[in-house]
Amino acid sequence: MENPKIGVISCSGEECLGGTLSRMATRKVMDELRSGEVVSLCLPLYIARGGEDREFAKKHPVIAVDGCEKCCAKEATIKYSGEVKDAVVITDLIGDTARDNEPISMRHLRTNEKDMVDQVAKEICRKVDSIYGR
Template identity: 55%
Template sequence: MSDLKIGVLSCSGEECLGGTIARLATRKMLEKLRKDKTVTLCLPLYLAGGEEERSFAKDYPVITVDGCSKCCAKRATEKYSGKVSDTVIVSDVLGEDAALSKIVSSKDLKKEHYQMVDKVADEICQKFDKITLEIEK
């Protein structure tokens, strides 16, 4: 099972902080927290018909990370590839006021925003570890 990869599909919302936090937390999973065990999927490519993205999501576990309750990443995955293994909704983790605030550019983020990224990344890690344990059983 050490070869198993888990996909993380982040929302690409640009209109609120939740989308930025979702992307940065997903990137942190890929580069630091579950390096070599995580594959990130590109939502715009996925929506445009990217067969490689869609095939991966059909064959491997996928965690979606949505910035808000619209759950665009989850809905797209379930429409084109089937049920997701789990989902993280940034607005559920941080609260709607924080997730829906208008700070959207990573160049405008402050220390407290990076703490939000850490909190969401920790939530993704918990879901990731749960899926891994279930597979190893």
């Protein structure tokens, strides 16, 4: 039997580096590292009555990727669809740098920020693999 898709709902915060890292890492996992295994859920749409995304999250495992300890993606999923299967909190993974640094343009990432994206993407992949039992 084919594995079900896993939803990844990432932070949409623009006020800190963690939000940018969460979106970039989610994209990298979806497009490159676990292509065909995960889909991205849109947090703003999800909160604003995103019926399809909410229904998907009720029927499929979801990983929340939050840029800071506010955990907006996780909390929205719990509120509208039920428990998340797993979660990544970037400030727990990378530290306060993710919360305290200014947001950056995705087009102008420096090497250390690219390394942070890779670190977060690796953690998301670890959670995807765990859900699939690999």
